[in-house]
Amino acid sequence: MSKRKVKETHMPVGECISQVQMILRERFCHQRLPEKPVGMESQHKHLLELLRRTAVHGESNSVLIVGPRGSGKTMLLNCVLRELLEVKDVNKNVLPVHLNGLLQTDDRIALKEITRQLNLENVVGDKVFGSFAENLAFLLEALKKGDRSSSRPVLFILDEFDLFAHHKNQTLLYNLLDVSQSAQAPVAVIGLTCRLDVLELLEKRVKSRFSHRQIHLLSSLSFIQYLDNVRSQLSLPQDFPDTNFYDEWNDDQSVVDVLQRHYNSSKDFRSLHLLLMLALSRVSASKPAIKPTDLLEASRVCMVDSKANILHGLSILELCLIIAMKHLNDIYEGEPFNFQMVHNEFKKFLQRKSHSIHNFDKPVVIKAFEHLQQLELIKSMDSSTAKIQKEYQLMKLLLDHSQIMEALQKYPQCPTDVKQWAIVPVLET
């Protein structure tokens, strides 16, 4: 683990720490693009080359960037765009249009947005043009008027590309891709998606117009490279105002374990950043370095089971009901149950085994049962809830056995007879 001890030579510790916090937070919250994307050199080159050709030669292209969530699709694209816009010729020559499938939920909205981003509405004065049809005709007309050598290339960036494929008739995609395949204004259509089967979503004539270029971002980092990355993520940049930081890789076994575990579960950087962010937030003036324990703690926070937390807050009665449900699940092999069954099971326990639990009235038990339903620890199976009496609604338990047992272990002052009951069900005698 990189351990930075910010020794003050020029600056007070507090200021150094706030500097460090700022730099690293920017990094972890994805507010600043990295200097260059890691582990995707070839993809970077491919995309840059493609967009450069669109910008410089006016060649129309279409490309899909496919990769799992958090694999750096947007980061790659933004890096490429940044690099592209640094070129002098290109800078004033391209018109990027950013669309997102989650924002532009249908073609009408998407067209409005494109028109807005291309500043085309100014052309017709402040005339607010009305219908969807006019809008489409307007935009197509605009694109048709352009030609390869004289119009500015337009970069259409479609985030969540798969959602655009669900629009009616895929009109927008057809038209954009058709423009990219005909001698009109040069465009580049760049789609970002995490779905590997995205091409199957496209209609055949839309598919035929797509160039079938796909850039896959699949991280194939080994653990060693992963560690290197963690190190570089945590080290401060060269131009840090105070030169008094050093990083010493700590071969502490526990840290490597934590990271290994994290690596096993997911390779993407977003979850790593989350982990490191938690660790970073524990750095303060009085504790000016990230210690292995911080990372362990952060990992524990990350990995914690959300349901286990809820279980800790339950009353004994509710816990008993859950145990009853667990037994019902065992008996009926996962078939749904209703309140009456749970209540019977609970009563059996009270009569035969219990020494410490009161005999609750039925309304109280119903209340507890409803509370469990509100917490979504149990879920109603019928869609039409209104018709059936509450007591007979079929329910299913949304907890795993292991979760229940774990919760019982950790539950403060759990009566032993309840624990016992959880392990051995009350048998019919």
Next chain:
Amino acid sequence: MVRYFTRLRMRRIYKWGGRPYIFDRKLKSYGFEYLNMSVEGQEAVTTVTPGQYILIEGNDDEYPFVAKLLKFFGDESHKQKKALVQWFLRLSEVPQNKKLLLGRSPHPQEIFYYLGRACDNEINAESILDTPFPEPGTKDTLYVKLSWDTKAFNVLDPVLMQDTPASTPPKPALPLFPPCASPTATPVSRGPVRRALPTPDPTVMRRAGSVSDTRATMSAGKRSTLEAESIHSASKLSASKILSAKRRGSAADTPGVRKKLQLSIGASECLYLRMKELRNSVCFPCFLIQVTPSTPRHATPSIPSRTVPARQPGNILEEARARLHVSSVPESLPCREQEFQDIYNFVESKVMDGTGGCMYISGVPGTGKTATIHEVIRCLQHASDMDEIPTFRFIEINGMKMTDPHQAYVQILQKLTDQKVTADHAAALLEKRFSNPAPKKETTVLLVDELDLLWTRKQNVMYNLFDWPTRRHARLVVLTIANTMDLPERIMINRVASRLGLTRMSFQPYSFKQLQQIITSRLNKVKAFEEDALQLVSRKVAALSGDARRCLDICRRATEICEHSTSHPSSAGLVRMNHVMEALDEMFSSSYITAIRCASLQEQLFLRAVIAEFRRLGLEEATFQQVFVQHRALSRVEGLQPISVSEGLAVCQRLGACRLLLLEASRLDMLQRVRLNVSQDDVLYALKAVRD
């Protein structure tokens, strides 16, 4: 503006007048001396007689057709009322590509004597408008100087104007106006009544020539006051509004009134000015003549142009890439000679005969359907420019490029006449256009791409498209394109399919030889590919889809790979086998296996758990809960620390997001069912390779 009530808002009554005389014994037709027209419920009767000039109901309310009556005739029963006419053309009716032949900018009121043969000169007498023909000397006087014989403008033979071929005209012969010697348009006026030659005021002429919106002056006036107002209608401000503005003139300073008026038109600024002027102005018509600026009706925007011109291809590979781009228009279309010839003959014969017809063309995407038709049209246009065939209009609509099937009418009408109207109105106007005869009627060739998108429940759009060509005066050739061969049988109801007819053609997917030929012809001597490499691409694509677009895209990608394989771009040689192989791999290989290999350990473990659970259940579906039990067991075997349920769900969701797994909605939590989106064998293969 004066509108000619071409849509029958009121019923007009037509009655023969005078004594009938036998016109043709065999056909039992009778000639008549004059025709009385009256509007139902009104006293006024308009009488037209042969030799008189008339306006005939047309496509455009503002521009009715102009003609001279030659003769009236009808059948015995007096039910059919026909008239023979001599047509006159407005410039807007002259084909676009011939307008330049005039060699000068036309006078907005100029019309041309029609000498062509292509047009039916027998019309239904009931399409004659009862609006009086513009009188000479008024703003709307029409001038004729030249004749048009579908190929060129000629100086009008004065005899033609003098001569009224239909004998026994009760009216006096037409006045003849000698053509003026001035080289610019000093038009000859003509009118239905004998008048002295009106000498057009040169200033008026100049102004009329310079007014951009000719519509403003084109109205056929009735009375001078109204007419003055009608000039102004282009600015969307109706005459009554001006009058009411004048009436409220004194109150116009109050912001409320002004605001209201500003709302009523677009250019608020100019209205205000105008209102002020209105109050001060003594000379009412004089003020109205001012041309007011307004937003152009059909402002088409364009993408801003670039500051630095696009760079031209530098080396052979770049050159090849530019040529291989799907958008580049090739010099010729190889491999579709037969189809080309068939379509060409079909369209040409229809254009020559002045008839109509439908054709249905099917084929999978990327087989050159649209490209072939465009090529046909290009050739036909060329032929018509060479005067080998009559001129025709080509318009194109695409089902995918409209938001609603009914927009088809709007787009067709807009491309034909540049009008913008609603879908229903457009349908009515087109209906009229294709069912009535008109002087200049040239054949319209309509290409309907992606026909299946025009399907509606009642199928009325398709019905109309295929019904119009069967009309006598329509002269419409409809070429339709769709992907499926049996579309007419599958989605069309009988009356639509029947009208579409049996002229069908299907484009087969390209064979590998054809694909190879296409690439070679596109490259056209640019030596960038090895023979074998080309053959590999074309064989591969032909085996998969026969889509030429795909083939071109792969070749393009191969050139890129070739370029990057060497350090220096200019030193890159030919595109070889291995480059093509790489490109093919990139485009056709499934990414699932790579994705599984690159997944994290827990994700791989989860996939194994899914398969294990499927085997246990003997089903291809399991709930997350069941899989998770397996997952725990497996991680124990592997010696990994077991993960919590939340983490497990997160892993499962990640796999679901990239569609390696198919999941139910996540609100079902642990009970959501899990299915594999890849075959079990693929998963096992991928995972096995990882472990080795």
